[in-house]
Amino acid sequence: MTFETPKNHYEIVNDLLKGKFILWNEVYFDTLMKEQDFYKAFFKESFDYELVVRKEFAYLLSKNTSEEFSKRFTVILSILCYEWNLQGRDIKDRIENGSFSVFEIQTLLENSTYSDIFKLIKLKEEGIEKFLKELDQRNIIKLDNSKETFEFTKAVSLFFEFAKEIAESKLASTKQ
């Protein structure tokens, strides 16, 4: 029996298992899109992971979520949303289309009303740069060559969906 795999199989599997988002503009996104039935079955049967393929990105879902990573990401973005809103900006539009300086972000987080919560996620020793680097490796943001500015990728929409889900459950609980 010969084992045939789609093109770029190694890269696709390896990237997804690293927790990386495969974005629509990456070379092998098309293969993943075309062969999504194969890959969905592959990850389900091999590892019991669910592969999510959307128009603009694909990623793996697992039952065991990296608590710290998820917490850090959500705290940072939540604080930024709060602060940008205070500045009177349209947060979703800004996050989806803006470019951000690492320094500006750091200052905003440290001087926020929620700076106590920022401290709770213990980024002190390694600094925000290291965390942003991890986000970059996972394709959640794209750092530029100087590593001083970055943009969010489409994967950030998971944060918006998450926040909206919390809001919906709040709304539902106040209705009862």
Next chain:
Amino acid sequence: MNINGKSILGFLHRNYDFVYRLFSIAKQTNFFIKEETLKDVCREFEVPFDTLKEYRIVREQRNNEYNLPSVYVQFLSHLFNDFFMPLHESVDKYRVSIANYYTQLIQEKEHNKVNDLINSLISEIEEFSEIIDNRTQQLLKETRELKSNLSQIDYLEKVRKASYWIDNYIIPLNDILERENPHSIYQELTRISDFASRQQYEYSRFEIRNQFTTLYLYSKSIIEIALKNQAIIQKELLPLAERIKSESQILTGAIAYLEDIRKVALGLKKAEELPQIAFFESTRLNHTLYSESFGQDAKFLLERLQEDESFVLQPTEDESFDTWFFDLETKNYYKKKLIQDLPIDNFFQWCYTSLQAEFQEMKCKNINTEKFFAVSSLLFLDKEFEKDFQIRLDTVFEPEKVEIRLEDLILEVPKIHIKILTK
């Protein structure tokens, strides 16, 4: 007291601020107002309470309540450009009545009735056009106020308000004006205008032909108003309301999440109850990989050890003997190369690339664990480097992991940065 139109208008003019306050308070409670509240407002503006009743600006109801008669509600709404918005059904009833009048009109043969039906249609269309104009402007005004949040309501309330307006006012209003919707007012008015357009030439009586011309021109102009309002709804009102809803949802979620984190820190909530974005766990699967020949080799050695006689390991016939040893000469070669290549950004990758370069020259590509670990041991030779090259190296471990694919093992190792500290 002499009560006539002039004296009422004079009263409203003299007490404009009072009337505005009265209207604003009454509007919040569907234009019903408690006697006590009403008297408070009168006292504040020094307006005699009885005059209000005499001018019939307020009408006494049961339970010590007063209401603003609808004629004042309409007049003052127009005056203050602030319209009460009853539910959508109050708009939709015009669509229904316009359709009914039209159905009767096309069947009617009696001239006087035709005349009355045309007049009723015009009056109904007129009221309808006013109500959609006012409603679109009112919704736009309130949505903009919600956006600037002058009344400082919280984000959850904003979500609630925006969702309510979208579902109960904006979308139904859009539907009633929608060109493609067969039951829309647009379709109804188009049918009326087509019919009136023909009848203005065909109807047997001259004065009614003129009436049809008025109906034709009127329905045409209201179609334009309907389309103009629909464009405002689709291009401005709905996107604005949707954006307020979406932004407020994100902020509600973000703030609720931050407050939850605070509660966990204070021990008021369990960490497990904290919602999470289901990001994939980035740690690798716990792979345990063995060299291809590991099992066979182990079995062979075990069997030999069980034998009493001593044995010598010989290479098999087709096995080419690997003569690479990390002897002093090789070690010095790699030490020198390391010094030459400094600073090195990724030490383990450097080990692999250096071995690869050496073996490419030797036409042999098997970089295995043994060779790789031998070269990697350079990392622990600080003193030798100090002695041989009179330098001190600075080694920085980064949390980032690097993957090295050897012939017999896939390694995941930290990224190590090496540079000269002192010369």
